[in-house]
Structure formats: structure tokens, C-alpha cells
Amino acid sequence: MENKLIILLVIVLGAIAVAQLVRIYEISAKLRKNQEHEISNRDNNLNARMMFGFMLAFFAFFIYLMTAYGWTGRGAAASDEGVEMDWLLNLNFVIIIAVFFLTNFLLFFFTWRYVRKPGVPAFYYPHNNKLEMLWTVVPAVVLAVIIILGLQTWGRLSGPSKPEAEKIELFSKQFDWTARYAGADNTLGLYDYKLTLDNNELALLTTNTIDSSLNNMLNGATGIRNLQKLLNNRDTVFSDSTLNVLRTDLSRKERLYRFMTQMKQNHNPKLDASAWDDIIQKDTLYLCKGQEYEIALRAKDVIHSAYFPHFRAQMNAVPGMATRLKFTPNKTTAEMRREKNDEKFNYILMCNKICGGAHYKMKMVVVVLDKSAYKKWMDGKKKATFKDQYFPAAAAAAPADTTAVDTTAVVTMN
DSSP, X not given: OHHHHHHHHHHHHHHHHHHHHXXXXXXXXHHHTTOOOOOOHHXXXXXXXXXXXXXXXXXXXXXXXHHHHOSSSSOSOSBHHHHHHHXXXXXXXXXXXXXXXXXXXXXXXXXXXXXXXXXXXXXXXXXXXXXXXHHHHHHHHHHHHHHHHHHHHHHHHHSOOOTTOEEEEEEEETTEEEEEEOTTTTOOOOBOGGGOBTTBTTOBOOHHHHHHHHHHHHHSTTSHHHHHHHHTOTTOOOOHHHHHHHHHHHHHHHHHHHHHHHHHHHOOGGGHHXXXXXXXXXXXXXXXXXXXXXXXXXXXXXXXXXXXXXXXXXXXXXXXXXXXXXXXXXXXXXXXXXXXXXXXXXXXXXXXXOOSTTGGGOEEEEEEEOHHHHHHHHHTXXXXXXXXXXXXXXXXXXXXXXXXXXXXXXXXXX
């Protein structure tokens, strides 16, 4: 029923607009022919009343939309920081809507109140210092207040997190997200993109991952030794272009091998523990209600943007640049489902940058649990750390909860 009324209202307003355009065209055509056309007092009054009626209908429709769909249509925020951002957004809406109603009321009211009357000349009002001061100072003060409040809010949202904040890294690539929890020590392990392998997609930096990358660079299917063997094989003839490609690839890998050898010499094995206990999580991001999170963002390929619409949190993930955001969930998924009366509701993480053809499906389900349920989930992950999942040889050589790491174990990647 509401949709039919809206459609009817649009048709009526469209018909009025067309009629007015036709009227304007007729008047302008007569003026172009230098024919004087005296608009009757009846037409003037009719147009003035129609303008005033249009204002009332316009305001009524606007108020209806606000009451039916809310200020933003996004629903209540599900994080402490989101509540603060919504307050600031609502303040801006109040100011904007107040100005909107005031200016439009004056616009339509003046066309009705000061309609042209026969024998009454127009009054020329060229200048007024008080009015000019009013419409200059008041907007300047309002804008200053908005900017100051916005900067204060941004400072709190982007400032340092609390010491007890739990640290998570979101690793982005076309077209998925991978979460890395900091583990028992709440310290994320170091990483270096040169260590990226199938069993180390996040390029975490440990003694074993360096050895694995060195071994793969030297002995892998496209490693240095096989390239040297291929180039030194006199029974194989290459074109000049292919030969240049192979030599360039060999030179690049030899240079990278030297870099990684130096990396191993400079690496402190005591730092391995911070990476070994990290928990790699795909598909679903689990969070705890009331726990502050510091989210570090990393991109592998192009610029992505981590957007949590329900938490009012967003930050770009830029290749080669460290970015972060923080928020504190204040409603579990179950509580939000009851609030929305929707058993299928889920929080979501999505990419808010157009990052390629499959950008639309770069999403991750976010589940917020209470403290007991979250602790139970985290306890179940104690044997699913980076060491246990990707370097079982290292896990067998040294317990996950010790700081001493077996630096002799090497996982071979062919």
C-alpha cells in the first residue's frame, strides 16, 4: 500500500511539474515575440498557494522517510566506537536537517507571502551588515564545532589501543581475507614477503621459514640449481628471448638468495616464539564481546579496504604500508539476532575498495561470542597454531609453549 501511495505521489508531482514547464514555455515564447503579457493576479495567487502546498507535501514526505527508515537505515552500532561515531553522525544530521528545513521553508514561504500584487512595487534591499555577519559567523562556528568534535573522535578511534587489547592481523589478497591471532603472548610474529611459500602464505619470519625458503630457492623445481643445470645443458637450444628470460630469472633468484642468507644471519631465534603461537583462521573471524581489538591490516596485491559495517570501522589495507584500526564489540551475534528478530543474521567483514572482478565476494563472516564461548573456542585452537598447522616438524622438535626453538629443523619445499 505504501509503495502504491509513493508511486501515485510521484505521478501527481510529475504532472504538476510538466504543467508548470508548459506554462513557462508559453510565457517565454510570448516574451521572445516582444509581446507584453500581464500575468493575472489570480494566476499569481494560485502559483503561490501551490508552492506553499508543495512545501508542506515535501516536508511531510521527508519526515515520513526519516520515521520509516531511520536516520541512516543502518541500525544500531555493535561496538563502543560505533556508538560514538553514530552520535557524531546524528549530530551532523541534526544540523544538516535543521538548515534544510529552515532554508527550504524560507524559500517556499517567501514565494507565497510576497506574491506579486498589482500596484505594489518591488523593494530593492541591497545590503545589510547584520545579516551578512549572521550568515557568515554562524556557519563558521557550526563548521568549527563539527571539525573539532570530528578530530577528537578520530583521535580516540585511531589512537593507541589499551595494553590489554587483543591483536589480530587481517591479511588481504584477491579475493579473500585471512585472520592471524597473536596467540598466547598477544604479540604478532614478524613477517617478510620474501618468505612467501605454499606453507607460509603469510610470510611469517622464523628460523625454520627462512631455511624452508632458502631450500626452496636453491633446490625447488624452478630453483637456482635447476636453472643453472638448464642453462648449462648443451643439448638444449634456446632462442635469444628465452635465454634472456632464464638468465634474468636466475640473476634475480641468486640476488634474493643472498638477501635471505643475510636475513638468516641477522635473525634472532628468540623472536620465533611470537610467530609459532599465532593462530591462522580462514572463512570466519571470531571475536569476544567487551574485548578491545587492535586490527593490523596487510595487503598482498592491490589496495583493499577492511569494512565492518556493524562496528562502524573501516581502514584501507595498502601493499607495503602498515595500517590498523581498533574497536570493541558490544553485542554478541546471538544478541543481535534477537534484536533484529533474524536467526540468519551474521556480522560481516567486506572489502570496500573495488579490487578486481570478484571484489563483490571478498567477504568474511564475523561471529561475536560471549567470554566463556570465546575462551572455549580459543582453547580449541591451542593445537592449531602456525607451528602445528604448517611446520609440524618444528612443532615435534619443540613444545609450542616454550621459548626455545629448534633451529635445525628444515621443511623442504619442492
